[in-house]
Amino acid sequence: MKKNISYENGWLNINKNVGFSSAKIVGKIKKRFSLKKIGHLGTLDPQAEGVLPLAIGEATKTIKFISNKVKTYKFIVKWGEETETFDHEGAVTRNSPYIPKEKEIKETINKYFIGNIFQKPPKFSAVKINGERAYNLARRKIKFEIQEKKIVIYHFKLLNTLNESHSEFEVKCGPGTYVRTLANDLAIKIGTFAHTSKIARIEDCFFNIDKALDLEMLMSIGNNKLNKILYPVDYAVKNFRELYLEGKY
Numbered sequence: 429m430k431k432n433i434s435y436e437n438g439w440l441n442i443n444k445n446v447g448f449s450s451a452k453i454v455g456k457i458k459k460r461f462s463l464k465k466i467g468h469l470g471t472l473d474p475q476a477e478g479v480l481p482l483a484i485g486e487a488t489k490t491i492k493f494i495s496n497k498v499k500t501y502k503f504i505v506k507w508g509e510e511t512e513t514f515d516h517e518g519a520v521t522r523n524s525p526y527i528p529k530e531k532e533i534k535e536t537i538n539k540y541f542i543g544n545i546f547q548k549p550p551k552f553s554a555v556k557i558n559g560e561r562a563y564n565l566a567r568r569k570i571k572f573e574i575q576e577k578k579i580v581i582y583h584f585k586l587l588n589t590l591n592e593s594h595s596e597f598e599v600k601c602g603p604g605t606y607v608r609t610l611a612n613d614l615a616i617k618i619g620t621f622a623h624t625s626k627i628a629r630i631e632d633c634f635f636n637i638d639k640a641l642d643l644e645m646l647m648s649i650g651n652n653k654l655n656k657i658l659y660p661v662d663y664a665v666k667n668f669r670e671l672y673l674e675g676k677y
Contacts, residue, residue: 436463437485438658443640444472444480453480453643460647461654467491469664470499470603470632471554475515478629479640487661494664497603498582500631503624505611507593510621512566513552514608518623526620530589536617537584546576547613549606579605594625633664 444453450471458466467488469481478501483491507527511518528536549555551566555574565572580602588596599610607627615622630637641657649657662668 436655436658437487437661439487439663440482440484440658441635441640442480442482443637443642444477445643446475446477449474450480454482457482461651472629475517476627476629479632479635479637481632481635484658490661490665494633496633496667498600499629500598500600501607502596502598502628502630503607503611504626505595505597505622506625507620507622509623510612511623514550514612515624518552522621524620527593528618528620530586532618533586536614540617541584541614542581544578544580547579547606547609548576549574550609553606577604634666
């Protein structure tokens with residue numbers, strides 16, 4: 429017996445949980461609703477949570493035209509420890525007893541981490557090196573280099589000092605920014621070490637965390653109700669100028 433293939437078109441705003449890769453989320457939803465075409469707008473690391481926009485059907489054709497690729501993250505840094513992955517999952521590689529003060533953190537951010545900057549993606553990342561993912565090479569202890577790339581930081585703020593060794597930040601940035609690397613680079617500039625203990629994307633393009641759907645709730649709805657919760661196909665390109673044509677075609 430053939431499966432009924434759905435032909436829904438539009439966008440979903442998913443609140444991704446920690447522990448799932450972006451590809452895993454896409455696969456689960458595609459299977460659950462028997463979707464023909466589905467893709468995600470921006471990759472989130474398995475250990476990151478938050479906004480994951482998904483394009484379904486005809487909406488997948490708009491991904492390459494999206495120009496408003498600004499993303500906002502909240503993240504927590506643990507001072508004094510660098511890890512091989514730049515987050516809490518990796519083994520500790522270097523330690524420092526120095527914990528920076530708020531004034532020093534703010535001054536370093538304003539001096540080095542606003543505007544156009546260069547950043548080297550972490551070795552445990554999905555960047556391709558000669559056709560292979562960097563994280564696969566890193567896990568096999570193969571030596572390789574990753575080239576720096578230019579990114580843009582629009583806003584980078586220390587939100588709270590949570591305790592003696594943890595600080596909370598918010599950053600608004602352009603595409604290709606690795607928050608894990610940002611935390612590591614900030615610590616190095618200050619003269620200490622650090623890694624991220626939590627990363628949450630709260631905004632991606634026009635999608636925000638306040639209206640993001642819980643995955644379990646989505647998976648529980650009826651097949652015929654998916655269309656009712658989709659954003660329009662053109663939602664992610666709504667900052668484009670509209671052109672109306674008149675006449676007979």
